[in-house]
Amino acid sequence: MTTMLHCMSHSPLVGHVDPEPAVLAEVEQMIAAARAAVAEFDPDLVVLFAPDHYNGFFYDLMPSFCIGTEAYAIGDFGTMAGDLQVPQALAEALAAAVLEDGVDAAVSYRMQLDHGFAQPLEELFGGLDTKPVIPIFINSVATPLPSFQRARLLGEAVGRFLKGLNQKVLILGSGGLSHQPPVPELATANEHLQDRLKGSGRHLPAEEREARTQRVIQAARRFVEDQTSLHPLHPQWDEFFMTQLAENRLQELDGMKNAELSVLAGKSTHEVKAWVSAFAALSVMGEFKVTARYYRPIPEWIAGFGALTAYTEEA
Ligand SMILES: O=C(O)/C=C/c1cccc(O)c1O
Numbered sequence: 428m429t430t431m432l433h434c435m436s437h438s439p440l441v442g443h444v445d446p447e448p449a450v451l452a453e454v455e456q457m458i459a460a461a462r463a464a465v466a467e468f469d470p471d472l473v474v475l476f477a478p479d480h481y482n483g484f485f486y487d488l489m490p491s492f493c494i495g496t497e498a499y500a501i502g503d504f505g506t507m508a509g510d511l512q513v514p515q516a517l518a519e520a521l522a523a524a525v526l527e528d529g530v531d532a533a534v535s536y537r538m539q540l541d542h543g544f545a546q547p548l549e550e551l552f553g554g555l556d557t558k559p560v561i562p563i564f565i566n567s568v569a570t571p572l573p574s575f576q577r578a579r580l581l582g583e584a585v586g587r588f589l590k591g592l593n594q595k596v597l598i599l600g601s602g603g604l605s606h607q608p609p610v611p612e613l614a615t616a617n618e619h620l621q622d623r624l625k626g627s628g629r630h631l632p633a634e635e636r637e638a639r640t641q642r643v644i645q646a647a648r649r650f651v652e653d654q655t656s657l658h659p660l661h662p663q664w665d666e667f668f669m670t671q672l673a674e675n676r677l678q679e680l681d682g683m684k685n686a687e688l689s690v691l692a693g694k695s696t697h698e699v700k701a702w703v704s705a706f707a708a709l710s711v712m713g714e715f716k717v718t719a720r721y722y723r724p725i726p727e728w729i730a731g732f733g734a735l736t737a738y739t740e741e742a
């Protein structure tokens with residue numbers, strides 16, 4: 428049975444601070460092509476690896492990885508809100524199998540998700556609940572972070588489980604590439620913000636939510652004017668990373684230290700671990716081939732913006 432993979436950058440700034448029309452049209456065309464490919468593939472099951480941005484996961488209890496058995500999206504930045512259609516028994520079986528396979532992923536029966544999960548579902552399916560989806564969270568912002576190696580091993584364990592199912596699976600990875608939006612950090616937060624990061628931010632008052640949204644939008648506008656106002660995007664690293672994945676050289680990324688990546692390409696670049704897990708899962712399901720590749724640095728979205736589509740070869 429063929430397995431399909433699609434990895435893509437996300438940005439909550441889409442629709443808030445957009446690039447020039449020609450670039451926007453190019454991205455929309457790329458997304459439309461991915462949506463058509465997904466529709467043609469028509470998966471039985473979607474497994475979605477993605478990060479969170481202090482909307483669902485906090486320092487009161489921060490796992491490196493978490494598998495959702497029930498999940499809903501909050502609709503930050505105007506992305507879709509609502510329940511996902513999580514196949515609970517299958518998600519429970521996946522969580523048990525991954526633990527048995529040596530990767531200590533947590534489980535959540537009430538997983539709160541943000542744009543990192545919602546945006547790919549919205550763009551590829553037009554809704555959050557049109558297909559059975561198992562969401563898998565990868566901590567990409569709250570230090571200490573999991574390593575590239577652990578993200579790979581998580582993905583391989585997920586892939587081994589999926590290989591045993593007689594289902595047509597679409598594996599999605601959402602995040603990255605190089606970028607550093609103004610996501611808060613515990614080490615530099617004031618007392619109020621520390622409290623938010625330790626869990627009270629799970630249900631932000633509406634005016635604080637709006638202030639947070641506007642702060643990121645203003646940062647994006649400033650970044651377009653002055654690309655030293657945030658950590659610069661790093662197209663060469665992004666292209667290198669995408670090539671490593673496309674050529675199935677995942678293990679070569681194991682040696683990359685988290686601190687090294689933060690300095691090189693920005694602190695939110697760790698979201699690329701969603702791509703690493705997704706490709707690792709695909710790689711154990713069979714030989715694969717990348718069929719579509721897109722990349723462009725888009726300062727308006729504070730994102731090295733890329734996408735890769737791949738399929739396992741028919742056995
Ligand atoms: O949630 C936020 O505050 C910002 C998120 C963001 C901004 C730009 C690119 C991304 O990938 C993001 O997640």
Ligand SMILES: [Fe+2]
Pocket residue numbers: 437478480543602603695698
């Ligand atoms: Fe993100």
